Amino acid sequence: MHKLTDNQSQKNIPTMATVSIVKADRYEYEQVYNAVKRSVELIGGLKAIIKPGSKVFVKINHLSPPTPAEKGIVTNPIFVEAVLNLLKELDIDITIGDELSSYNIDGFHISGFRQMCEKVGVRLTNLREGGFVECKCHGHSLDTVYISKTVLNADIVVNLPKFKTHSLTTITGGVKNMYGVIPGSFRSKYHGEYSNIKEFSQVLVDVYSVIKPNLTIMDAIIAMEGEGPASGKLRNLGIILSSRDAVALDAVATSVVGFNPKRILTTQFCNNRHLGVGDINQIEIVGEKIADVSVADFKAPLAFTSLFISGIPSYLPKFLIKHLAIIPHVIERNCTGCSECENICPTGAITVTNKKAAINKESCIDCMCCHEVCRFNAIVPGRSIIGILFHLGSTIVNKLRLFSSR
16 A cells, blocks of 8 residues: 655655656657656666556546647646556556546546557546545644545555646646545535635645655646646647656756746645755756756746735735735636536636626635636636736836845
């Protein structure tokens, strides 16, 4: 059984980590296979991580509702195929999957994973089919958490995140991908109970603390910038990253696109709780150098460029804090009335009438779940007029301070 790590991991505080960066500019199988193989070899190779006879679970990023791979929302099946074929060279038992919502359609078929796994000969599973077990957490916010039985029964967990921006947490990377090992109902529940970005990030880290992966390989060949994880713009980064420390991998990946890892709350909290290395100065980078693959104009989500609500003084009026938050807006001309947003909203703030979604601002908690599941760019993040004016004023003040300090 995969070893539960929770806060016991703090007894073995990591001081250094290694992350590899290898170039791969397109989803052409031979190129991807060779790049994945080299990226793992640079951090010591698979045999140093996985013993013969091990049960291995491969966690992909398969965001619901399902979409074709070319949309750039799921971990690319060609990338995953390369990883699976490398794993198959070892004497191990492999299962691959994610937790998918129940639909009358085969989501794995839409993304191409069903066909790919049949081709490779690897077991594919929806985690909800195997059930969940309540585990002790001793986290910052959670005392217990339900974890997939399939994942818990594995000796080794291989984590395959897709690098994307996220309208709430700034990025979806190695740490956040492990949030998918808990039931979808609880993911919605936690969004409702921990609506503040700081609180929700601690919940993500709580889940990660219980089921840390043994190996993380990131698909950053085609990434998503702007308002991800589903409505952003695709961007060719042309790299694959590997590490035994998903926190360190996230820190390096965000550095590549010009984000400060210290401003990524999941990375910061994991580092503070000794669940991984989030300090870029304590990470050995092998393969390509960050400077040689960096992107200077990678577009951040709106939430990253705004004031951090968690740092706003508590004495400010609640109505002002509310207006400073990033909030979802409906673009009616794009809405198809699919009801995905209505189904996922943890507070019931969304109703669909005459095939158009409407958001009740009083009950909306700005969790951006609706934006995450919308596939038609019909729900977008934004600010209220008061928030726009406040943000503009603070930006001008900060620039004046910078100018005067020169």
